[in-house]
Amino acid sequence: MALTDNQIERYSRQIIVPGVGGRAQERLLASCVAIVAESAEAAGAVAYLAGAGVGRIVMYPVSDRASYDALVERSRDLNPDVSVSLAGDGISARCNLMLALVGDARTADAAARVARADRCGAAVIARLDTPGRIALLPAPPPCPLCANAELLSPPGERSASCGEIAMVAVAEAFKLLAGFAGQQPAAELLEFNGYVTWARALGRHRASGGGQARCACEASP
Numbered sequence: 001m002a003l004t005d006n007q008i009e010r011y012s013r014q015i016i017v018p019g020v021g022g023r024a025q026e027r028l029l030a031s032c033v034a035i036v037a038e039s040a041e042a043a044g045a046v047a048y049l050a051g052a053g054v055g056r057i058v059m060y061p062v063s064d065r066a067s068y069d070a071l072v073e074r075s076r077d078l079n080p081d082v083s084v085s086l087a088g089d090g091i092s093a094r095c096n097l098m099l100a101l102v103g104d105a106r107t108a109d110a111a112a113r114v115a116r117a118d119r120c121g122a123a124v125i126a127r128l129d130t131p132g133r134i135a136l137l138p139a140p141p142p143c144p145l146c147a148n149a150e151l152l153s154p155p156g157e158r159s160a161s162c163g164e165i166a167m168v169a170v171a172e173a174f175k176l177l178a179g180f181a182g183q184q185p186a187a188e189l190l191e192f193n194g195y196v197t198w199a200r201a202l203g204r205h206r207a208s209g210g211g212q213a214r215c216a217c218e219a220s221p
């Protein structure tokens with residue numbers, strides 16, 4: 001799908017960023033992101049990703065549906081290239097990537113359900129408690145369900161910097177969707193304590209074989 005002149009103009013500020021370019025913009029427009037978050041946190045992610053030209057944005061409501069309906073309504077005029085919608089109950093959106101902003105137990109639950117239903121595709125999971133953690137899972141395994149980190153357990157109190165952590169996660173989702181700089185990124189966990197950030201590689205919880213059940217992300221399609 002080649003960019004139109006209008007699209008080149010609309011995304012020019014982004015296209016000229018080294019490592020983005022026209023190809024990455026085409027990938028963004030053709031991509032779909034599933035957002036699992038409370039509506040207030042989803043709103044920031046939708047604004048950023050719709051502005052960046054992510055073609056399809058599907059939200060999974062984790063609390064009252066009305067606030068998400070309102071968000072879809074508000075998003076209608078953000079960008080004519082972008083569709084923002086709500087996932088139906090139990091219906092998999094088959095997106096390229098799940099972005100989960102985990103600030104409470106019901107969001108953690110919903111993210112686990114989406115990961116299972118979508119056979120655990122690529123994911124970015126931000127934990128909004130302390131220490132802030134962001135898991136980047138570009139290609140399973142490991143997926144959110146089998147990574148050797150507690151990604152989807154109920155979080156504690158939201159961190160004072162949960163807004164910043166969420167926005168870093170949104171930017172990381174953008175980079176994965178765009179295929180930023182053509183790199184093949186590894187699965188890793190970024191951790192923040194307010195002063196320093198460090199990263200560690202993520203692997204699988206269990207060694208494969210040994211009679212262990214395989215994770216859904218390894219099942220044949």
Ligand SMILES: [Zn+2]
Nearest residue numbers: 143146215217
């Ligand atoms: Zn898995």
